[in-house]
Amino acid sequence: MLEMWTYRTTVALEPAVDLTGFKVEAQDGSIGKIDESTADAGKSHVVVDTGPWIFGRKVILPAQTIERIDLEDRVVFVDRTKEEIKNAPEFDPERGVDPTYQDELGRYYGQYYR
Numbered sequence: 001m002l003e004m005w006t007y008r009t010t011v012a013l014e015p016a017v018d019l020t021g022f023k024v025e026a027q028d029g030s031i032g033k034i035d036e037s038t039a040d041a042g043k044s045h046v047v048v049d050t051g052p053w054i055f056g057r058k059v060i061l062p063a064q065t066i067e068r069i070d071l072e073d074r075v076v077f078v079d080r081t082k083e084e085i086k087n088a089p090e091f092d093p094e095r096g097v098d099p100t101y102q103d104e105l106g107r108y109y110g111q112y113y114r
Contacts, residue, residue: 004064004109005043005102011066022074024048024061026082034076039063043102046076047091058091062109080109 019037023030024046032050035058044063050056065078078085089104 004062004106005045006041007039007044007063007066011063011069017069017071019046019069019076022069022076025075025077026080026085027078028081031078031082031085043097045097048085050085058093059085059088060091060097060105061085061088062105065109 019034022034024032024034032048035047035049037046038044045060046063046066047058047060049058061078061080065080067077067079069076088108089101092101095101
């Protein structure tokens with residue numbers, strides 16, 4: 001099984017690279033910008049602000065969903081569709097990424113890696 005909270009070996013990401021502000025492209029179009037990112041061991045992810053597309057909602061994308069990063073154009077490409085991202089559990093900044101929320105996200109995104 002894929003480790004969804006770890007960046008793929010094909011994604012060349014130096015720990016010093018901050019993805020905040022990068023545009024995010026789903027398989028079927030743009031979904032917003034990265035509001036924050038982390039490369040913490042075992043819980044690497046990005047928080048995406050979807051803007052007006054789904055009413056300013058924020059969602060977390062585990063690092064494994066990132067297929068590639070274009071550092072020059074500041075774009076992150078993910079292996080999910082807009083609909084899959086729209087249906088993801090909403091990110092609550094007050095709650096953060098506690099173990100329960102991380103498990104919830106794991107169940108949601110894990111269904112796509114079976």
